Amino acid sequence: MTVKNIFMFCDANLKKLAFVLCVFLPFFQLRGRAIADLIILFIGISFLLHSFFNKRYYCLLHGWFPYAMGLWGLIVVSSTLNGSAHTLMESIALVRYFVFAKALEEWLLDSRQKQQWLGLSVTLAGVWLISQCWEQYLFGVNIWGYARWKDGALTGPFFEPRAGPPLMVIMFPGLMIYPMRMVQAKEPGKKLLALGVMSFLLLTMVIIGQRMPALLVLFGFFLCALLVKTTRVPVILATLSGFVGLALLPFLSPPAYDKLVLHFVQQIGHFSQSAYGQIYMRALNMVHAHPLLGVGYNGFRAHCAETTYVYGIPQFAHLVAGQEIATGCNIHPHNIYLEIATTAGLAGLLLFVCTVLIWWKTLFLAALASKELMPSMLFITLCMLFWPLASTSSLFTERTAGWVFLMVGWGLAQARATSGTQSTGTGTGTGTGTH
Template structure:
């Protein structure tokens, strides 16, 4: 069963790229095999982990708010909303399965990391092909707003690329800098530089900002590359003006449009969305609207009023006040499960980071997984729908791999396993 679950897990990242139904099937296979294994062995220790407990409480809160009980004002979205809330548990079980059973050996973890690295490399290659030749392998052109679409037909390359960047790049960089000589150090610098150059040319603002957040965490947490990381950050800041010459559409999207939106944020599409979501939360602070409540009820005129206390006027559907989700995980949590759901959602995210944060100072893959989850959990961000594939899938596969990584004990050979500990020695030799 474990081998079958590993095969399904290895298929999952590629399904997240192009086949959502295939990804759901692979996820379902992993979950079912894991639960059967737990039932056969009686091993349910994973269910007592703080992150899983908080996750289940958040799930229950969303289900309660999605249950159609008109007398209590619950579940205005009906049974469709309830059934969508019901299957949220599959994501939590996936992370538990990967972290506590499927990826319990160094070889399994390495194969899974290689699958993620292959997906990251594919996004990178297709982004540069589209930048240089004008089209990707499928003949798709750059998006109308200037962003690159990479291997996709729509501008979806930035978020998965930035979330996976540190998980896939840091083990390679750490292995290279641990070798003697100048050439490996230059290769490590090239890997980091190419990764950030790609986030620049893709031209999506929030993925680029989250990549900078990841770089700052790397500089703080991983001493062997602290100075190069700081130097790369300075170089990135200096390179932004040069982007106007190298890739004018990316510069316009990344810099000029950002300036326009920030200067009039309240009336920008994102400002309208966030204002509308806040007004909706004020109308139903405890019971929320159930799963996907923002999509179902946002257009109602009663939510037009704005936030007068903050000097923000009424919102308008013509300015983009409504969408299929509020573009922020924490606003979505409050809308779906009320303020109690929001508190539980925040506690779940904090518990993830606490679980992943142990032992990251000298373990590059563990640090990369921590950064990948942190860039999802960061509250000041524009996001996709939290529980919908493919983006939710990337979060939970990174979480599962991070939970599976060892936090202490003797390191595994760096030449075989990229999760190996890198000891910051003056000689640069691997630990």
Template sequence: MKTTSPLPLALDRIGLAATLLLPLFLTHVRIMSEIMMDVLAVGLLARSACGLGWGWARLPWVRIALLWWGWQSFCSIPGVGIGGGNAFGQALLAVRFPLMAAALQNWTLRDARPRQWMAALLVGCCLYISLQILVQAVFGYNLFGIPRFPDGTLTGPYAHPRAAAPLSRLLLPSLMLGCAWAAKRAGRGSFFAMSGLAIGAVAIMVLAGQRIPMALTLLGIALCAFLYRPMRPAAWAAAAALPVLVLLARIFSPGSFRHLVLLAEHQLAHFGQSPYGAIFTRALVMARAHPITGMGYDAFRHGCRDPRFFHGLSWFNSLPDGGGAAVCVQHAHNHYLQALTNSGLPGLVLFIAMVVAWLAALWPREGAHRAWRIGLFAAIFVHEWPIASSSDLLNLPLGGWAFLLLGVGLAEAASVRRTPPSLYADKPSSKND
């Protein structure tokens, strides 16, 4: 929104700065990313009161998100939930995540130029993390002098192997942007250019050596190829190259190979007795005891050690005691199990409705920058894929990356809806850009 008034103009500048700094701080300096998210959430409310208006609050996805937040907050009230005042406070503060995404969609990224800057920053972060992984694979140390993790896996720019999860989300829109460029500029060589990009993306994820991010990347590439016809041959080429890349990882990064193949095979063959199977069992046992309101924010962390839940499930091949206290971690490692244990079946239904509303709003219909929008849609799709282990929904940095990509995708989708269709009527190639 254009304005010349001092306060709205100052808010707009602060909001834009926070938006563009957010991906940099999510990559490094986590505490600053928290501050940028808070600035955007509070800034949206202030800017709405200073002329922007409150129309964004009537968007379907925002309404459902507020219902989900409100129900989870109710379930976290001391006496209803088990986490006390701290859990209730955390539940109330969780609203900053959807508010941040709404701020990007309806305020700071409404104009084309900031969206272009954000696209460049996201691609830059993707390339930076990929470069750090590649350097560590070749030389044994990343650019900061940090060696491989003790188990042999690669850590990218970090001290621990946590680069693969955000990279699996960032790779999809970055890859699609590269494929769109190849479709327009490479001519007859577009197949080779796209194939090189797709194989390179898969190769980086193989080197990263994390099972779930690797699987989600493959799922995301398949979804992108389904929605973007020019990329389909390149996706097949990447699929054909995958076994070769895994075998090469066995030579150049044995730790990555061990995680991707050997450990994955063992856990899938004995899922019920694996740590993931034990967490799954404990979450369902807890949810069965509190099916309506759950146990409040951070329910798994607060309730996992209760001996009442130390048993298995009759229909599941789990440990007799469900793993006891040894399985207890900070969260349920799945967003849907997290919603269920935090806020019961109503909370799970609201969470599913919110995800569906996100995907409906992100759907990449025809128009400008469709390939980029397909990549953003795929990133959120795989982030909320239900059959996967995941970090806490509202934990940084991965939760921040997800809501940042959500906000960017919503802003791109909104820009297409605001553009008259006639502007694209004489550009039949726009569906592939």
């Protein structure tokens, strides 16, 4: 056996192993984040080895990837200037997420069958999440014996209220895709069943009791009605049923109503004095003080208690007067764009916005061009994930980044498959949806 044959054998088997691990990744995202992080790292390294030994560097030099590498470089530079050696090492390690997404796009999800296997895995993870939420709602505890959180939120399979964000990510590509396909069938019974499933999914998100995931899913339903014309009426009816569920929430789940409605109205009415308002103003003061490069990875967490950043922008002075310094502090700014701005400055924010716009454009064009529904579902998911007016978890923690970059890579792989099949004139696969 020649050296070339040995390499080809190793490369092929490495790809098979990486794909199997990728299929199991959604489950480890829910339970076993350290393993999930190792899977992401393994897939990224395997892809780089494949690219190096096959001399396929072009995919790393075009599209969104150079912008992402520019952002990463700025984060590393800013962390070098403002952080510790440990912070610097953490900032360097962030590259794994971008490489992971690129690996899914260019290498790992290179067939419809592989994308369908990943889709099935995401669906099963979503079913598990929903089953645990309803078990906790109906019987008081989940499978692990954990009750509702102290504010009334359903925790699903977790100890803390963390069911909303992953269910939001899974909602459209993993769950809504099935009733959407059923809606396009001619049988009235299937259409009615699809409406019931959509309403059930939306009601589940409402009774979980986490405000931002519920709002973003409603936003996703709105985008779904705009983008996929053939499912517009059932989606609108399901959305109306969601509002009915919200109106009945004082009877269905009083704790969820208190958090989802009463507390939300109170926060919005006095937003500048709320914890979120104070955190956002603290982040903006940091950007005002370090506009070019920010304060590095984890810089917000490390420096938010410094009095330098309490006052900075004159227009905010009267809003923060008399507030405790701790009111504006947290482990992250609770908004992806503010997180990037505090981490890598306005230069990094510009590169990040360019990267997101390329992702959105690529998936939007694929959604318009494809007869399949999955590109539309993934485009809607990315719109929810990167919607600028949202309170979010930290982008670069594994709990968030694993889902985000999995969806980015999967969506770009779908777009690549759509454009590839179009160029060869072979159609767009087995999907039955029409836009």
